[in-house]
Amino acid sequence: MPRPGTPRATPGRAASGRAERQRPGQGRGDRPQRGPEGQQGRPTARITVVEATPREALERADEAVDGLLEEGREPGDILVLTTGEIHPWQQHELSFGEASYWRQLDERGDVFYASAADARDAARPVVVLAVNGGDETTQAQALVAGLTRAGELLVVCGEQRRLSALIG
Template identity: 60%
Template sequence: MPVFPEEPEIHESLPGPGVPFPRESDAQALHAPATGGAPTAPTTTAAAPLPVPGPRSAPRPAPPRADRSGPPRLIPKPGPAPRRPAPAVPQVEVRRIAAVPAEALERADGTVDQLLDSGRNPGEILVLTVGEAHPWQQHELSFGEQRYWAQLTEGGDVFYADAALTRPARREVVVLVVNGGSPARAAEAYTEALGRATALLVVCGEAGPAAASSAGAAPGRPVKA
């Protein structure tokens, strides 16, 4: 019986140079048994999930702006402040009662009575004499100067004083009694009395710039508050 030589065994070898290395899926397909079913799709491995980014960091601070070149901007100087209107000076009404120096005190007492009867408060009236002190002033001074000046501070009654009063005293109504003294002294007393009155000045006698016109006034002319 003839002896046939054995066929050499074919071993799988690596592909030669220039031949692409077969993929793992192709190798599985070669070794898979042939069946009558449909060819199976090559399996793929799932990609690894991407790392989740952490919280967003704070925004970077903006770079400092470069200084603008050029001359500095000139700021206009403010103009003069507008002048405020001066406060209105209250007008003091001046009333005159013609009287000779011997009758000035009597006319002044009658004027004070009329002012009180019209509703004036006694503390609103100041009586100033140019000549001899009023009898009521002399009476109050008999109790001492401290008590006398306290009445001016308290302001509860009619206050009688000399026209050359140096202490600050202002009242709504001032009655100036020209019962003596020189015309120059009477004119000075008129200016001082006008500065102490806030509403009304009553001049009993001749004093002030309009003293000449008061000569025609009726003696004891009624004075209304």
């Protein structure tokens, strides 16, 4: 099976007839600021919510990754987590075997895709969380995992009303 190229932003993507989506950090008054001091005096990651239904969450997460890459983020700085079905890129990478898949996490050479429940101790400057399924407990645990793994920015692709209820 031929291996697809690295997921990258593609020119002309917005020309597909879809409305241009809001990118992480754009609009809604978001400012590139650090959050309040977290545990042990460490600043917490800034959180951006991209509105998406569970069916749309993977697509919005892909768009967020494209936007981050276009803004100059290094692919190895980005971790994509899912709460429901695994991302197609994760499925693809797993087809080469578990050892090869997890080695990529340590190599940090590309965007890494994982289930929020199985992400081991993965940490990256940017975490994109696709809330594409799972029950409330799974989603709440994924939000905590995203926050603890994101060094600078957590982009959550999900329903803001539901996410607010989970955060409490």
